[in-house]
Amino acid sequence: MLDLLAQTGLNAVYAASYISLVAVGLVLIFGVMGVINFAHGELFMAGAYAIVALYAGLNVPFFLAVAAGLLFVGCLGLLMEKALFRPLKDNPLGGLVASIGFLMILQALAVMGFGVRMVHIPPVTQEVIAFSEKVRLPVARLYVIIAAIVLLSALWYFLKRTKFGWALRASAQDPEAAALQGISITQTARIAMFIGAGLAGIAGALTAPLVSVNPHMGHSVIVTAFIVIIVGGVGSLEGAIVASVAYALVHTFVTTFWDGVLADIVGLSLMLLVLIVKPTGLFGSADRA
Amino acid sequence: MLLEMKNIAVNYGKINAIRNISVAVPEGKIVTIIGGNGAGKTTTLRAMSGMLPITAGEITFEGKRIDHLPAHKVVANGIAHVPEGRRIFPDMTVEENLRTGAFLRKDKEAIEADLEDVFKRFPRLRERRTQMAKTMSGGEQQMLAIGRALMSKPRLLLMDEPSMGLAPVIVEEIAQIVEEINANGLSVVLVEQNAELALELADYAYVLETGNAAMEGPADELHGNEHVRAAYLGL
Numbered sequence: 001m002l003d004l005l006a007q008t009g010l011n012a013v014y015a016a017s018y019i020s021l022v023a024v025g026l027v028l029i030f031g032v033m034g035v036i037n038f039a040h041g042e043l044f045m046a047g048a049y050a051i052v053a054l055y056a057g058l059n060v061p062f063f064l065a066v067a068a069g070l071l072f073v074g075c076l077g078l079l080m081e082k083a084l085f086r087p088l089k090d091n092p093l094g095g096l097v098a099s100i101g102f103l104m105i106l107q108a109l110a111v112m113g114f115g116v117r118m119v120h121i122p123p124v125t126q127e128v129i130a131f132s133e134k135v136r137l138p139v140a141r142l143y144v145i146i147a148a149i150v151l152l153s154a155l156w157y158f159l160k161r162t163k164f165g166w167a168l169r170a171s172a173q174d175p176e177a178a179a180l181q182g183i184s185i186t187q188t189a190r191i192a193m194f195i196g197a198g199l200a201g202i203a204g205a206l207t208a209p210l211v212s213v214n215p216h217m218g219h220s221v222i223v224t225a226f227i228v229i230i231v232g233g234v235g236s237l238e239g240a241i242v243a244s245v246a247y248a249l250v251h252t253f254v255t256t257f258w259d260g261v262l263a264d265i266v267g268l269s270l271m272l273l274v275l276i277v278k279p280t281g282l283f284g285s286a287d288r289a
Numbered sequence: 290m291l292l293e294m295k296n297i298a299v300n301y302g303k304i305n306a307i308r309n310i311s312v313a314v315p316e317g318k319i320v321t322i323i324g325g326n327g328a329g330k331t332t333t334l335r336a337m338s339g340m341l342p343i344t345a346g347e348i349t350f351e352g353k354r355i356d357h358l359p360a361h362k363v364v365a366n367g368i369a370h371v372p373e374g375r376r377i378f379p380d381m382t383v384e385e386n387l388r389t390g391a392f393l394r395k396d397k398e399a400i401e402a403d404l405e406d407v408f409k410r411f412p413r414l415r416e417r418r419t420q421m422a423k424t425m426s427g428g429e430q431q432m433l434a435i436g437r438a439l440m441s442k443p444r445l446l447l448m449d450e451p452s453m454g455l456a457p458v459i460v461e462e463i464a465q466i467v468e469e470i471n472a473n474g475l476s477v478v479l480v481e482q483n484a485e486l487a488l489e490l491a492d493y494a495y496v497l498e499t500g501n502a503a504m505e506g507p508a509d510e511l512h513g514n515e516h517v518r519a520a521y522l523g524l
Binding site: 176181 | 369372
């Protein structure tokens with residue numbers, strides 16, 4: 001029993017890792033751009049297909065392919081900023097609708113390029129860290145966990161300790177006042193889109209060998225990410241991380257001990273509960289909700 | 290003239306917010322713009338700092354055209370704007386707010402020295418340096434907004450309603466600060482609802498009425514003017 005608990009805990013940490021990478025990117029984009037990026041799940045999907053094309057297709061070394069995936073999806077983010085969100089700057093609903101259109105384009109491109117079937121990706125490593133007979137962590141999952149810890153810490157440092165990080169937060173909190181300090185809102189929007197999209201891309205790239213890669217894989221990811229950012233408090237990065245961990249724990253444990261459908265129900269019920277008790281989310285403040 | 294605004298018009302959609310306004314700010318002086326609600330005071334100030342596009346006229350600062358520059362480029366030319374309602378960054382600490390004011394500067398040592406100056410001028414900000422800005426009182430937030438503007442090392446400071454919503458004691462404190470800052474050589478454009486305070490502080494004043502300049506003159510002269518006394522000083 002203890003083994004099962006420990007194993008489920010490890011699984012939850014893995015789930016929390018890629019969920020928080022996706023959710024934090026979504027929150028960052030929402031904070032700075034004021035747009036809910038519905039295409040965020042497809043950015044995750046695009047990262048996974050970068051691995052399909054480069055690692056599975058062209059035999060590029062895995063980590064090089066992951067880095068390329070990060071850059072590629074980051075650039076997709078820049079494209080979205082320039083082509084969709086900047087022209088629709090004064091129209092947040094327009095930005096949202098445009099991102100839904102972009103989601104469909106990305107899905108269609110994935111279908112055209114790779115077909116609708118699930119793609120098989122050869123495992124990156126078969127190595128497993130065995131804590132005991134029954135408690136085992138595949139190294140491929142460990143990569144995702146390490147990436148989440150390193151990237152989110154780096155993001156934290158960037159936002160709290162560097163000038164451009166302050167500029168990003170200032171633009172998120174009051175774009176007009178930020179411009180009065182000499183901050184170019186277009187520039188901070190670009191930075192936010194690149195980082196936010198890149199985080200989704202790297203999450204997709206690193207998990208690609210571990211999940212079934214298909215053009216619609218972004219769907220469940222974004223639903224989870226939405227739940228997480230609502231529970232955490234829209235606009236709060238801390239909230240997104242804490243809620244990712246909490247959601248992953250609950251979801252993984254319920255899935256393991258009961259079943260997956262019940263886990264979805266429990267997850268959504270928790271979201272409702274949080275919204276009833278604290279409508280701004282765990283870390284949200286009233287003035288920014 | 291440090292700053293010169295000639296025959297400026299600004300439209301909001303089809304509505305003329307200001308029609309034909311000229312303002313000149315001499316080096317080292319305090320110039321105030323007073324007038325009732327909706328007269329165009331804030332619009333005039335926002336046009337100066339590039340936050341609103343002008344539809345006619347021209348603005349020069351130190352002899353250089355600055356109209357058509359976006360707000361973040363106007364700051365680079367040496368104009369800092371303390372906006373109406375203070376607009377500090379609520380979820381950033383006091384120190385982060387101040388350092389963000391120095392965003393465009395690269396002179397690290399001078400930034401540290403200026404931060405020290407701001408802390409000397411506003412000891413309350415030093416005490417609260419690691420506190421989130423939103424947790425401070427209105428007066429403290431106003432001081433933070435002024436401090437943040439000073440951190441850009443401006444040659445002209447635009448202030449929009451610094452007295453708004455503050456207790457009389459605090460207003461007095463803010464007024465003193467404006468005088469001190471100006472005494473140190475910084476030119477100021479002050480937009481105020483509180484005409485009494487504004488005319489007391491300023492060297493020169495403009496009175497706006499419905500988007501036009503109704504009157505201008507040395508502040509003490511306007512203070513004695515019958516119309517101004519009746520319309521804006523409630524005397």
